[in-house]
Amino acid sequence: MTIDYIKNLTTLYSSLGYRPYQWIENPDPPPFIALKKPLSQIRLGLIASGGIYVTGQTAFHYKDDASFRTIAKDVKTEDLRVTHFAYDLTDARKDPNSVFPIDTLRHLVGEGFIGELADHLFTFMGGIYSARKVQDDLAPRLTQHLIDEKVDAVLLVPV
Amino acid sequence: MCHQSVGLIARQAEAAGIPTLCMASARDIIMSVNPPRAVFLDYPLGHTAGPPDRPEIQIQILRHAIGAFVRMNTPGTVETLPFSWPDNPDWKKSFDMLKDDRTERVDTPQYQTEEDRLRAETREKINMIDDGDA
Secondary structure, rough: OOOOOOHHHHHHHHHHOOOOOOOOHHHHHHHOOOOOOHHHHEEEEEEOOOOOEEEEEOOOOOOOOOOOEEEEEEOOOHHHHEOOOOOOHHHHHHHHHHHHHHHHHHHHHOOOOOOOOOOOEEEEEOOOOOHHHHHHHHHHHHHHHHHHHOOEEEEEEEE | HHHHHHHOOOOOOOOOOOOOEEEEEEEEEEEEHOOOOOEEEOOOOOOOOOOOOOOHHHHHHHHHOOOHHHHHHOOOOOEEOOOOOOOOOOOOOOOOOOOOOOOOOOOOOOOOOOHHHHHHHHHHHHHHHHHHOO
């Protein structure tokens, strides 16, 4: 059995007296581009939405924050921090790799499974109720950054 | 919401010519937003890229997930990854939706530690002085 999060959230909202959240439904087939190189030659981008930032950066806030942080691929793992309102942060703060697999990906580059990581990786706090804000603001900006980073593919890690 | 935001970004990036892969632990949400490629890891939320402090499992999961770039040929596929939560096999029985209510949320930065706040605010002040000089 897989947990049905939409049903659970709908029940929770209704018990609190809120209207059900209108989840995005995209029944149409998504765009699809085949990988042009073997994995061992790709430059991989990473976008993670678990609210990860580097100490010294401004942390995310919890009110439809559509900003993102830029993290260098050689960041020290112990400098990573996590903030988010919608999941238990205990494990992510103990080991950020649970939501931002930086050491994992560096290992996979080291063993030659993937070619390299983009110079900069991107993080945001995905608890954004306004899908329009994501579609009109955050997504276009991140897409442009991925193009600028010349990635061959991108891995996205939500929470 | 996280899964929805990520799925929307994946669709735009792919439309711009970049192959994307979403990892996911909320299968219904990722299926609803329908990104180009997704792999489903049936773990409690907060561990989409693996269990904490278990690098050997994290590496296996990511290696398997990234392989989907090559394996998947059908747009909108969600493939289930062959891993189960290593700690408590009964974690779903004690599942309780976090109180993700829709009350007013503050728009001030929510730092993990007070030290982070001081570092960030100091840096902001320095940047403001730099801007003033420029």
